[in-house]
Amino acid sequence: MSAQAPIEYRDADAEIRAVFDDIKRTRQVDEVNNFWKYLAHDPATLKRTWESIKAIMAPGALDARTKEMVYLAVSVTNGCAYCIASHGAAARKAGMSEAMFGELMAVVGMANETNRLANGYRVPVDAAFDR
Amino acid sequence: MSAQAPIEYRDADAEIRAVFDDIKRTRQVDEVNNFWKYLAHDPATLKRTWESIKAIMAPGALDARTKEMVYLAVSVTNGCAYCIASHGAAARKAGMSEAMFGELMAVVGMANETNRLANGYRVPVDAAFDR
Amino acid sequence: MSAQAPIEYRDADAEIRAVFDDIKRTRQVDEVNNFWKYLAHDPATLKRTWESIKAIMAPGALDARTKEMVYLAVSVTNGCAYCIASHGAAARKAGMSEAMFGELMAVVGMANETNRLANGYRVPVDAAFDR
């Protein structure tokens, strides 16, 4: 079994199917996306990753849309093409408008710029921020 | 004049003071933080960066608190110690509770993890995300 | 001669061929992979990079398989698609099983997550680690 091919539901064993079923039920989708089909090569990582994401992405002090936008912001910063595609779709599904997307990208771009200006100018942390 | 020392208001010329004054007025603070005092070594960059941040961080389709939390998420991903300190303070000032901070960090951590799982398993983008 | 095209053995001069020959002999392969064919545009970098890799990747206190897995872990963290493909193949050739790959990815993912949690919570280094 090669790590290079996705594991489809019809070829999956009971342990993997249980996770796929829970993803489909929780997200109300007909099929899991590629990420889970590849992760299924390691059932322990599949199960742990899904359970962590399920707990973390559930609405709490932050709503689901904000969480998906933060996920997208991190993925854009890291340049993960798959994650930008999948979490961009998820954020839109959770209600991110194109105006929100535009502002999100503007903040992400600016943060990446000023992170480097702070590094380059070797700016020391203000005492007020350490109190 | 060394790039290693901050430029204080009392030592700044009119061009720099105009930016410092606008920062203090906009943010309703008595003093600008270190980032601006160091950036003042290059007045053109000081002015452009401030005007960009002022425009980008103003409430729009996204509220100010969400924008500061996204700024923090990017800074944490990049490991910029100064920016984590300053935008953590800014996000709290804009209303981020400790419960929100906890959930924000959980999302940032998980996104950084799954970004690498997607890289490592070489997951191709689902056709559904490219439509 | 464009930097966009690989330099094939038949078109290479003696200096480049000497490096290609040493790669083929050392790795017991019939052809060098694309990385070397592109690097051949700068013979000095080609030679220095190959000699460094040859010395560094030889078994020593760490065995070849562990070294290839570390190389893969770094490449996954940086999101270098070419390097993930080539060092994934090299690690498997050096004996990395799919179970090892799964555990490697789990560690890489977790390290990328906790690196950000440590950043975000601004955790100071324990005195015990600085002794």
Add this chain to the structure above:
Amino acid sequence: MSAQAPIEYRDADAEIRAVFDDIKRTRQVDEVNNFWKYLAHDPATLKRTWESIKAIMAPGALDARTKEMVYLAVSVTNGCAYCIASHGAAARKAGMSEAMFGELMAVVGMANETNRLANGYRVPVDAAFDR
């Protein structure tokens, strides 16, 4: 309760103490390190992170020492000062000799270099790696 202060065992509630106790028992240490004391501000993240690390870092197809060295390699690549200190200590405790550390750093350095050479020369993935 500020996110800026560690939560000590004596001030922790039962939920946090249960995690701290399991860390101390599993790692056979008298006190948990700062990472856990800060994460305790978010008990759900504390518990999930510890349980994930406990499962992932247990010896399996890869031994504990190799896993700690991979953790260190990722932390060095990301430049996480806290994680470099703590996982450097953990790797040494798990048997990493100074010779192993030297070779590990050489591989990490070289991988970071060639990741960028592959990016810069825009090297396409060899067909052989995609089979």
Add this chain to the structure above:
Amino acid sequence: MSAQAPIEYRDADAEIRAVFDDIKRTRQVDEVNNFWKYLAHDPATLKRTWESIKAIMAPGALDARTKEMVYLAVSVTNGCAYCIASHGAAARKAGMSEAMFGELMAVVGMANETNRLANGYRVPVDAAFDR
């Protein structure tokens, strides 16, 4: 209007066309490249980004070629495929020879390597550098 499609000149409104026209005039090109056509989904970001780049990339204390090479060095370090392609082309147009490109990549590769060696060995900043 989807963020996934470029906005062509013929479909652009007056605000966007004004920016496109200024880019074409400044760079003496017949058509703007994809980056601007996608950014046009957010006219405010389009305008601000162009005006910042126009000011920053104009020859000053550093010439245009050096600036484009630095832009390329950053893009290679971050692994941004689009930016490597576009700023590689721009640097060549500004006079970067293949010999310069080769030396640039050698420096970028080495810097990425020694950045990690400095991290991994936890090297403290020399007093001489902080004066």
Add this chain to the structure above:
Amino acid sequence: MSAQAPIEYRDADAEIRAVFDDIKRTRQVDEVNNFWKYLAHDPATLKRTWESIKAIMAPGALDARTKEMVYLAVSVTNGCAYCIASHGAAARKAGMSEAMFGELMAVVGMANETNRLANGYRVPVDAAFDR
């Protein structure tokens, strides 16, 4: 011998002293900086790294000042505090004025910003750049 302490010239063996002597001669300094004193824990890495840097940083198609500025740009992008301090000093020694530093930082900041805008908008590479 701990990896945490620098190796001073007086305590170094002949192999390490030979490298230290060459660094001092080449750079015309009285003492090597901390980076080399820590790397001396692994004499093979010390020697290889120095010889690579010596070859790469020598003036060629690019002058020494440009090379040091590129080194600084990469270090700022990666957030390596040690390298920012040491290569900032080296670039100034090689003739980088404060005006040049200001422009360099502006380019580095802008490149880091637009790298993420290109990622986030998922901009495809223009056909013209692939010719």
